[in-house]
Every structure is written in C-alpha cells, then in structure tokens.
Amino acid sequence: MSDALIVLAALAAIAAGLRAWRHLHYPSFWLAIGFPLTAASVRASWRRVALGCNLTKKRQRWWFTTVPGAIASTGLVKVRRRFQRVAVDTKPFMWLPLPTRHGWRVTLHTLEGQTPGDYADAAERLAHSWGVHAIRVSSPRPGRVVLMATMRDPLVKVNELPPSPDLLKVTVGRLETGQPWTIDFRTVPHWLNAGATQSGKSNLANALIVGLAAQPVALVGFDLKGGVEFTPYAPRLSALATSRIESVSLLADLVALMIDRMGLCRQASARNIWQLPPALRPVPVVVLVDELAELYLMADKSEKDEIAKTSTALLRVAQLGRAFGIYLFCCGQRIGSDLGPGVTALRAQCSGRICHRVNDPETATMTLGDLDPAALASARAIAAETPGVAIVAGQDGQWYRARSFYVSEQTAEQAAQTYAHLAPSWSEITTHLPEPITA
Ligand SMILES: Nc1ncnc2c1ncn2[C@@H]1O[C@H](COP(=O)(O)OP(=O)(O)OP(=O)(O)O)[C@@H](O)[C@H]1O
Incomplete structure (x- = not known):
C-alpha cells in the first residue's frame, strides 16, 4: 500500500514538474541558465571546433618543445625542452557569445586569407559540432564575421499578424533570426514571389x-486564375483584371498613369512623388499579380x-x-526563362525575391540564382509540411529563411x-489621363 x-x-511530482517546465518563460529561463552554460561550452570547444571545420591557420610561434638530447649512461635518450619557433594551429579570435531570443551570436576576427x-x-x-538548429553567417565589416546560432527552428510556429502602421510597409511573417519579416515597398519596390502549388504564395x-x-494606398489586382484569388477582395481593390484582355487595358492605364506622374514630377522639379508637396502627391499604387506565367503563356499565334x-x-x-x-508584387508557380525574354527582364528589375517550396530547380534558380548558392540549396530543402x-x-542584401x-x-x-471605404476609385485616379493607345 505504502509503495x-x-x-x-x-x-504526481513528475507531472507537476513537467507542467511547471512547460509554463516557464523560455527567454528568461534561457538567459538565466541555458545561455551561460552554452556560452561557456562554445568558448571551451572553439579550438577543437575550428580545427574540425578547417577554420584554423598555421602560424609560426615561439613554443616550448621537447627534443631528443644526449644518450644517458643508462642507454636511454634524454629529452630536453627547448624554446623554438614552430608552426602551430591558430584559431580565429572569438569575442564573448551574446544571447539572442532564439540562441546566441558571436563575433570572430577572420584570419589572414x-x-x-x-x-x-x-x-x-x-x-552539427555545437548541436544547434542552424548557424547563419554575416559580415558587418571587413575582417569580422558574426555567427548567429538558432537553438531550435523558430519557424515551426509563428504568431498572429501584427498591425502595420507605416505606409507601404507590412510585417508579413518572421525571419529565422526571430526578427520580423517586413516587406517595405519604399525600400524594395518590386517583388517576385515564387512557389509550387500549396506552398503558401x-x-x-x-x-x-x-x-x-x-x-x-490603391491596390490593383491581376488575377490570371480567372479571378478566383482576388475577386473576394474586390471591395478594397481599385481595379481588378481577371483575363489577358483586361490585363492589357489595365496595364495600359498603369503605364499612362506613370507617364502622367512623370510630367507632374518634372513640372515640380521633383525626382519622385515623395519629393512632391503632400497636397500634390498622388496616391501610391501597389500592383498584385497572381500567376505571372499566365500573362506570358501563348496558346496560339493570335x-x-x-x-x-x-x-x-x-x-x-x-x-x-x-x-x-x-x-509590383508578382506571384508565380513557375518562373522560367522558357516563358520568354520578358520574364527574364522583369526578374532583373525585381530586387525583392521570395522563394517558397518549388517543384523545379529552374524556378528556384530564376528566383534566387544570382544570390548565394547556399540560398538555393536552402530553398530546395523546404519541406511540403x-x-x-x-x-x-x-x-539588407542578405537572404533569410522565413x-x-x-x-x-x-x-x-x-x-x-x-x-x-479607403479604396480610391480607379476612374478617379485615371480620369485625367489621355486615352491609351492600344493599337
Ligand atoms: N504561413 C503559413 N502557416 C501555416 N499554414 C500555411 C501558411 N501558409 C500557407 N499555409 C497553408 O497552406 C495552404 C496552401 O497555401 P496557399 O493557398 O497560400 O498556397 P499557394 O502557393 O497559393 O497554392 P496555389 O498556387 O495552389 O494557390 C493553405 O491552405 C494554408 O492552410
């Protein structure tokens, strides 16, 4: 009975312990206990890890070495310790690791070469050597490298969409570093968003x-999936094209609007609309294109x-x-050069690149190819789950998992x-434009 x-x-005690553990505030637990232990072990293991990862260099150093000396009367070889120059493995200098929300980061001084x-x-x-989820490398200035370690995948669960109060800036998700993933059209004006079906585009x-x-802002949609994606959002869209014919006319409107704004800026000696006085400044337009390939696919010569x-x-x-x-924000399942030179030229203009899971290596290469090859490998490794x-x-010119x-x-x-009620009417925006020449 007593047993x-x-x-x-x-x-009961184990169950209570587990419940308490689950409710522990992870960052404070990490800062108080986990991080100091991890930092100590990272520092202690750095020489071995650097050697194992081929990050050391041979350098000539004055070192005490043991050399064979004279033969003793017993017949044994005497050893002598001598101070002499020898080649030793030198590890890059490591600063103290600093805690981050999902792990730690540390600055290193690169060695020559x-x-x-x-x-x-x-x-x-x-x-793998430090047993962490991932290490990302960045270089804040020449001669310095920052290693950012994430202990677990922070992308397994991401929180609710926060409000985006800044004009043309939307926080759409989270980066693997734990920082917000922001799309800021004023910094990066045009984006390519590629991904296979059901990848999250x-x-x-x-x-x-x-x-x-x-x-x-005025939102303009090109929904080449017959309107199934954007039609439900039509109340907030200023214009929506759901077929190629409608797209031709809406794009002609956009080009005419652009030429009109060019004239406005020229008259006011402004280089862009943001240099215009607020009273004259026209409303920004964000163009969303879904299924880019449909704009370029040709069923017959007509x-x-x-x-x-x-x-x-x-x-x-x-x-x-x-x-x-x-x-521009252009989404597409497949963005390949086989769609024609127009796609390749458009891609060159889109400095914002987003590559979800893709089916073919060419789309990943087209979307990310001119970036770091490691980004490409990482994109190919995105799981369907x-x-x-x-x-x-x-x-910032870098690539991230997000x-x-x-x-x-x-x-x-x-x-x-x-x-x-905030959707500007397209007819009002384009009312003063000359008739586009469509022939
Ligand atoms: N960030 C996310 N977190 C959780 N689930 C997601 C996320 N993004 C997408 N999903 C899920 O994946 C499914 C597919 O997403 P979505 O419709 O965006 O894919 P898609 O790439 O647009 O596919 P298609 O090209 O077939 O329209 C959605 O039903 C949604 O439930």
Whole structure:
C-alpha cells in the first residue's frame, strides 16, 4: 500500500514538474541558465571546433618543445625542452557569445586569407559540432564575421499578424533570426514571389492585403486564375483584371498613369512623388499579380501581340514605377526563362525575391540564382509540411529563411470589407489621363 502511494506521489511530482517546465518563460529561463552554460561550452570547444571545420591557420610561434638530447649512461635518450619557433594551429579570435531570443551570436576576427564565404561553407559543420538548429553567417565589416546560432527552428510556429502602421510597409511573417519579416515597398519596390502549388504564395498575398488595406494606398489586382484569388477582395481593390484582355487595358492605364506622374514630377522639379508637396502627391499604387506565367503563356499565334503588349507594359512599370509610386508584387508557380525574354527582364528589375517550396530547380534558380548558392540549396530543402516557409532576399542584401503569418482568406476578405471605404476609385485616379493607345 505504502509503495503504491510513493509511486503515485512520484508520478504526481513528475507531472507537476513537467507542467511547471512547460509554463516557464523560455527567454528568461534561457538567459538565466541555458545561455551561460552554452556560452561557456562554445568558448571551451572553439579550438577543437575550428580545427574540425578547417577554420584554423598555421602560424609560426615561439613554443616550448621537447627534443631528443644526449644518450644517458643508462642507454636511454634524454629529452630536453627547448624554446623554438614552430608552426602551430591558430584559431580565429572569438569575442564573448551574446544571447539572442532564439540562441546566441558571436563575433570572430577572420584570419589572414579568410573570407566570410569560408565560414558560410563551414556553417553546417559548425551547427552539427555545437548541436544547434542552424548557424547563419554575416559580415558587418571587413575582417569580422558574426555567427548567429538558432537553438531550435523558430519557424515551426509563428504568431498572429501584427498591425502595420507605416505606409507601404507590412510585417508579413518572421525571419529565422526571430526578427520580423517586413516587406517595405519604399525600400524594395518590386517583388517576385515564387512557389509550387500549396506552398503558401496566396497566404503571403493575403498578409500583404490585410496589412495594406488600412493604409492610404490603391491596390490593383491581376488575377490570371480567372479571378478566383482576388475577386473576394474586390471591395478594397481599385481595379481588378481577371483575363489577358483586361490585363492589357489595365496595364495600359498603369503605364499612362506613370507617364502622367512623370510630367507632374518634372513640372515640380521633383525626382519622385515623395519629393512632391503632400497636397500634390498622388496616391501610391501597389500592383498584385497572381500567376505571372499566365500573362506570358501563348496558346496560339493570335495571342502573340497581346503577350508582347502585356510583357512590355509590365516591364515598363517595373523599370520606371518606383519613382512614380507604382509597386509590383508578382506571384508565380513557375518562373522560367522558357516563358520568354520578358520574364527574364522583369526578374532583373525585381530586387525583392521570395522563394517558397518549388517543384523545379529552374524556378528556384530564376528566383534566387544570382544570390548565394547556399540560398538555393536552402530553398530546395523546404519541406511540403511547412507551407509559408520561404527563402527571402531583399532589404539588407542578405537572404533569410522565413515564414509568413497564417492569414486565412476569411481574414483577408474581412479586412477588404472593413477598409473598402479607403479604396480610391480607379476612374478617379485615371480620369485625367489621355486615352491609351492600344493599337
Ligand atoms: N504561413 C503559413 N502557416 C501555416 N499554414 C500555411 C501558411 N501558409 C500557407 N499555409 C497553408 O497552406 C495552404 C496552401 O497555401 P496557399 O493557398 O497560400 O498556397 P499557394 O502557393 O497559393 O497554392 P496555389 O498556387 O495552389 O494557390 C493553405 O491552405 C494554408 O492552410
């Protein structure tokens, strides 16, 4: 009887302990106990880890060494200790690790002949040596490398979409560093968002619509999936094209609007609309394109002219739109050079790149190819079970693994209804424009 009671009491104590552990505030627990232990072990193991990851260099040092001396009367060889110059393995100097929300970071001084690329190549080996989820490498200035370690994948669960009060700036998710993932059209005006079906492209577009809906911007949609994606958001859209024919005319409007704004800026001696006095400044326009490939696919030769017009107009918007407050966000399952030179030229204009899970290596290469090859490898490794995870490049010239906040169609629809009164009418925006020449 008493044994059973002891077992029960022990089980109750373990259960209570586990509950308390689950409710511990992770960062404070991490700061108080986890981080000091980890930092000590990182510092203690640095020589071995650097040696194992080929990050050391041989340097000549004055060192006490043992050399064979004279033969003693016993017949044994006497050893002598001598101070002499020998080649020793030198590890890069490591500052004290600092705690971050999801792990730690540490600054290193590179050794002669080393580049940040050498550390990026060794990142996976470093992560395995220290038993962490991932190591990311950045270089704040020449001669310095920062290793950022994440202890566990911070993208397994991301929180609710926060409000986005700044104009043309939307926090759409979280980066693997724990920082917010922000799309800021004024910093990076044009974006390519690629991903296979069910990879999370539309979810990201939903997050953008929810973030921008409350802002004084005009939203324009090109929904080449027959309107199924953006029609529910029509109350907040100023214009929506759901077919190639409608796209040709809407793009002609956008080009005419851009030319009109050019004239306005020229008259006011301004280089862009942001230099205009607020009273004269026209409303910024964010153009959302879903299924980019549909704009370029040709079923028969009769569509050739239409495609050429669409392609040229979209490219002009991408080339000149930034200064005149017209921004692009283009989504596509497949963005390959086989779609024609228009796509390749458009891609070159889009400095913001988002690559969700993709089916073909070419789309990943087209989206991220001219970035670090490691970004490409990371994009190919995105699992189907993690929709919304993407490799993101843009703002600061670096690439990151990130995950968008989950935003259901219902939430985006509700935002579109709530802020429908903020949608500028397209006819008002374009009323003073000359008739576009479509022939
Ligand atoms: N960040 C996310 N977190 C959790 N679930 C997500 C996330 N993003 C997308 N999902 C889930 O993945 C599913 C597919 O997402 P979404 O519709 O955005 O994919 P898609 O790439 O637009 O697909 P398609 O090209 O077929 O329209 C959604 O039903 C949603 O439940």
